[in-house]
Amino acid sequence: MTRAGLLDPLLLLGADQQHIVTRAQLRHLGVPPGTIAHRLRPGGPWQRVLPRVICLQNGRLTAHQRLRAALAYAGPKGRAAQGGEVLLTGVAVLADAGLPSAGHPADLTEVDVLIPGQRRVADREFVRVHRAAGAMPGGFERDDGLWSATVARALSDLAPRETGRRRFRALCAEAVQRRHCDLGELLDQLLARPGVRELPHVAQVVEELAAGVRSVVEGEARELVRGAGLPEPLWNPVLLLDGRFLAVPDAFWPQACVALEIDSRAWHLRPADHERSLARANRFTAAGLPVVRTTPVQLRRDPAPLLGELTALLATGPHGPHTRISWRRAR
Structure with missing residues (x-):
């Protein structure tokens, strides 16, 4: 030619x-x-x-070129991969979904790819290879033309290699809280992987998610509450006053009718989130519902005042309109 x-x-x-x-x-x-x-x-x-x-x-390769190169490397030799035959997974998927703890897609140092279990492809340079235990899961074609696993599957593939408990906890909480995957879908993916449920950081995340915890700081608050010997609250329940929506506090003790709110500065950076927080606080006040407030910094540096206030309120409850409050568990 x-x-x-x-x-x-x-x-x-x-x-x-x-x-x-x-x-x-x-x-x-x-x-x-x-x-x-x-x-x-x-x-x-x-x-x-x-x-x-x-x-x-x-x-220098662009972020997109690195992703495309990883898929090309993991694809079948001698021909182009068919749609869904090789999938992006792991942090590349989570970063593209916009999970804060995954970082920016342009900053990825490694690219995770998922291939059929019988294929023989080794990790190489910036590519980390994951093998499907059974049939390849269903993926989808992104707007940029690359094929990707779902967020739930990406978290499941990441679980055995993600040794940082705090980041894995944050990634799972962010995925559920921001509605990138259903809680049931994520739990099914994590529990279906052989040996993964025995990993301490995965077992803890599964337990927290099932209990309703939806952020790292809520997980830390749960550990403090347990360590202090306080009763286990409901996490992120939907509270109803006389059958009508009242609020969704971070934690709620139904026997004492006491709520806990953890005010995160990161959450309030957006004006709309700040307005929702104020509206929720006003509803608590108007309903006469006792609320204990703290911040992530206070919770980590000096939790004694918080635990003391909670202990006193739980011991003297029930408070406020407890007979008019009902709730639904977090989904």
């Missing part, structure tokens, strides 16, 4: 795939091995990204 004959399909391939191609695709287009080697020479116009994966340009 002439140089002019090569140019158009290569340009088309580069435009469609953000300049990320495989050697198999180049061979299919009729690019001679010598041409590939010449263009990959030091200082040449192309660069090797991963085994079998080439970028048809020089310079």
